[in-house]
Amino acid sequence: PEASPHPPMVELSRYACKRRTSTENHNEIFTDAFEVLAESYEFSQCDSQCLAFRRAASVLKSVPCPLQHVGAAASLPCLGGHTRAVMQEILQYGQSCEVEKILCNDRYQMLKLFTSVFGVGPKTAEKWYRGGLRTLKDALEDPSIELNSMQKAGFLHHKDISQSVSRAEAMALGDILHETALGISAHAVLVLTGGFRRGKAFGHDVDFLLSTPEKGKEEILLLSLVDSLRRQGILLYCDHHTSTFDINNMPGVSFEAMDHFAKSFLILRLYDSQVEGGLQRVEGQDDGRSWRAVRVDVVTPPMERYAFALLGWTGSRQFERDLRRFARKENRMLLDNHGLWDNTKKEFLEAESEEDIFAHLGLEYIEPQLRNA
Numbered sequence: 001p002e003a004s005p006h007p008p009m010v011e012l013s014r015y016a017c018k019r020r021t022s023t024e025n026h027n028e029i030f031t032d033a034f035e036v037l038a039e040s041y042e043f044s045q046c047d048s049q050c051l052a053f054r055r056a057a058s059v060l061k062s063v064p065c066p067l068q069h070v071g072a073a074a075s076l077p078c079l080g081g082h083t084r085a086v087m088q089e090i091l092q093y094g095q096s097c098e099v100e101k102i103l104c105n106d107r108y109q110m111l112k113l114f115t116s117v118f119g120v121g122p123k124t125a126e127k128w129y130r131g132g133l134r135t136l137k138d139a140l141e142d143p144s145i146e147l148n149s150m151q152k153a154g155f156l157h158h159k160d161i162s163q164s165v166s167r168a169e170a171m172a173l174g175d176i177l178h179e180t181a182l183g184i185s186a187h188a189v190l191v192l193t194g195g196f197r198r199g200k201a202f203g204h205d206v207d208f209l210l211s212t213p214e215k216g217k218e219e220i221l222l223l224s225l226v227d228s229l230r231r232q233g234i235l236l237y238c239d240h241h242t243s244t245f246d247i248n249n250m251p252g253v254s255f256e257a258m259d260h261f262a263k264s265f266l267i268l269r270l271y272d273s274q275v276e277g278g279l280q281r282v283e284g285q286d287d288g289r290s291w292r293a294v295r296v297d298v299v300t301p302p303m304e305r306y307a308f309a310l311l312g313w314t315g316s317r318q319f320e321r322d323l324r325r326f327a328r329k330e331n332r333m334l335l336d337n338h339g340l341w342d343n344t345k346k347e348f349l350e351a352e353s354e355e356d357i358f359a360h361l362g363l364e365y366i367e368p369q370l371r372n373a
């Protein structure tokens with residue numbers, strides 16, 4: 001059939017898991033503003049307003065063209081009066097004065113700066129701000145502040161970690177980890193997940209899922225991997241979380257964000273010579289170093305939980321949130337990174353692939369590249 005010059009606007013679902021969202025965002029002027037508002041509400045612990053702006057941003061990311069007038073948003077879900085007023089201001093004046101005010105706000109700027117340190121969350125940032133700290137140097141030099149080891153590593157590598165990771169850098173790390181894992185076990189399986197699996201060109205870290213068909217050997221594989229990275233001299237930091245996953249407790253598990261699989265949050269050293277096209281040039285950095293530090297997450301689910309873990313770690317966060325909400329509200333099912341509980345049948349539904357999970361939920365399959373909600 002002939003392509004229509006004006007394809008009809010597809011009706012968008014209020015669930016991110018029923019929308020197709022590529023990495024191409026045609027409405028960045030609005031979504032950037034919404035993200036600032038969401039973050040500001042998050043810093044003030046106004047969770048419902050925060051979520052409202054995150055949802056609105058997520059909906060606009062799936063609109064395949066730039067919106068030219070607020071009327072075009074009338075048929076879109078999750079866009080309330082406040083979000084539409086912000087859009088109207090941006091369309092009329094090129095910016096929103098509410099957003100500009102937040103960006104100039106001292107507290108917002110400080111909380112942004114402090115939470116940019118690996119290991120510093122909104123609570124710690126707030127405490128530092130209320131204690132009168134205004135620069136990173138203040139936090140490092142204040143004798144009353146006891147930094148934990150994660151925060152120490154965060155400060156030490158702050159400049160490198162604040163710089164985004166390129167796809168070429170992510171691929172290079174994948175090669176290094178894959179080779180290292182295969183050196184430990186010929187059966188090791190390593191896959192890229194997170195934003196890079198969704199096709200993003202840049203990320204704040206690199207996420208991997210590691211597993212093995214040898215039952216019960218996942219965590220030891222991860223520990224051996226970390227040990228090998230240490231011996232190669234490329235491990236700069238490791239925060240290991242031991243597995244608390246127990247298949248016998250499955251019906252009792254609470255369906256929360258943080259999962260129970262063994263995982264390590266790492267900082268690794270990546271050399272210029274290991275990356276095709278070289279490392280990303282860090283602005284203003286010319287200290288003669290031939291390497292940069294990169295944040296890497298590795299999670300190791302048992303093989304029979306692989307599909308659930310892969311779906312959970314691929315993201316985006318908004319896509320995951322709505323998959324769970326859809327399962328609960330529309331199917332009376334509980335979904336998390338470990339499994340899918342059918343509350344009508346009172347049983348766990350098994351899955352070997354992500355496709356199986358979408359099918360259990362009665363959802364059309366959405367490939368990772370279209371989960372950038």
Ligand code: 8DG
Binds near residue numbers: 203259297316
């Ligand atoms: P980015 O790094 O490119 O900025 O984006 P991302 O890859 O989408 O975000 P991420 O923060 O690296 O998280 C990737 C996915 O991992 C996301 O959908 C949430 C999921 N995830 C869990 N459990 C945990 C956890 O315990 N910690 C973290 N950091 N992420 C987790 O399912």
Ligand code: MN
Binds near residue numbers: 195196204205206207
């Ligand atoms: Mn990531």
Ligand code: MN
Binds near residue numbers: 194205206207297
């Ligand atoms: Mn991550």
